[in-house]
Amino acid sequence: MKPDGLADPKVRADVMAEVACAELQVQVAREIILERDQVDQMWPDVTHGKQPITKNLLARYLRSGPLYLLVVEGVDAVAKCLAIKQRIRRHHARGAFANCLHSPSDRIEVESNLHLFGVKAEGLAGRGAVYPVKLLPPIWGRLASLSDDELATVAEQLWQKAVACSWRGLWSDPKISHLTRLVLHQDKRTTLEYAASCLCELFDDMAPIEALSAVWEVERAGRLVLRRGLHAEIGMWAAILAEWGLKVTSEFSGDAHPDCLV
Known part of the structure; x- marks a missing residue:
């Protein structure tokens, strides 16, 4: 959960209800504060690319308050979490950055995020589809x-x-x-x-x-x-x-x- 999601009791309740309905088991749940290098590692396409304004906005937003890290297990966990993210954002997101949740889009990103936060990946279930979107060029x-x-x-x-x-x-x-x-x-x-x-x-x-x-x-x-x-x-x-x-x-x-x- 991103800062705006964690700060909203309704979002927190809806996320946990969605996780339970999807039959996903929570293995890790804790508040975290992102360092700037962690932002860069989680969103390399933005922070290492030619999007200087988005980079500044993203880092400022993600470090504006605590986030809530949830690690869940279950059948098709990655795909289910992506669906949860889409539903939560549809109902609660207030903008391009204040959009409540982040969820990895594939197994590689899952493992990268787990490593970033010191969570062991052994036994974690679920593979999700990748939804590639061909972006238009950056700043010009x-x-x-x-x-x-x-x-x-x-x-x-x-x-x-x-x-x-x-x-x-x-x-x-x-x-x-x-x-x-x-x-x-x-x-x-x-x-x-x-x-x-x-x-x-x-x-x-x-x-x-x-x-x-x-x-x-x-x-x-x-x-x-x-x-x-x-x-x-x-x-x-x-x-x-x-x-x-x-x-x-x-x-x-x-x-x-x-x-x-x-």
């Missing part, structure tokens, strides 16, 4: 031109605003009475850095913190109205973002359904 363009110190400052600003807003999205939909709106949708292939990089490149007037806030809101709510304007202009922006791999729609204001999915 105007956002990537910022120095490491500037990126760390942007990450700190985003963190402080997110905490102040109880992990809700920070983006405010501009209420302008134009006919068409540009909507960005959640896509698991897209990293925080990549999506924000695309927005910074397309919209010259969008500051890095605004782009990151927009993507943060998409992660929380599933979709976000980015801009409102004339149909031709919105269509042009939608086509560019779609060409870059983002999932976007253009919608007529007031309509319940998009008029085109790009």
Whole structure:
């Protein structure tokens, strides 16, 4: 359980109920405090990759409070734990980072995590399927031109605003009475850095913190109205973002359904 999950009695109760219903036996249960090197070892794709903002946010979040380590045994334990994680996140997650739980996706990751926390792996049951997601490229363009110190400052600003807003999205939909709106949708292939990089490149007037806030809101709510304007202009922006791999729609204001999915 991550810091937000451990701090919520409802999440704790739901997790333990799910574990019991899945007929998994708890072998280890204890609170832990992650060191920075442990964060790096558990999430190497983020901390060793070209995602400097996500790296700073992830480390700050995971070290903001205690976590709760659960080691369980049972038939298909890895797959069952992944299913539990998905259900808990669906009901309780408040954002891309404040999402309650982490669970290894395969036997190799299980053994790596057990070794990291000094738990012996002998006799542990369960093999889970791996669910590979081909991510789009990391940070690029105007956002990537910022120095490491500037990126760390942007990450700190985003963190402080997110905490102040109880992990809700920070983006405010501009209420302008134009006919068409540009909507960005959640896509698991897209990293925080990549999506924000695309927005910074397309919209010259969008500051890095605004782009990151927009993507943060998409992660929380599933979709976000980015801009409102004339149909031709919105269509042009939608086509560019779609060409870059983002999932976007253009919608007529007031309509319940998009008029085109790009």
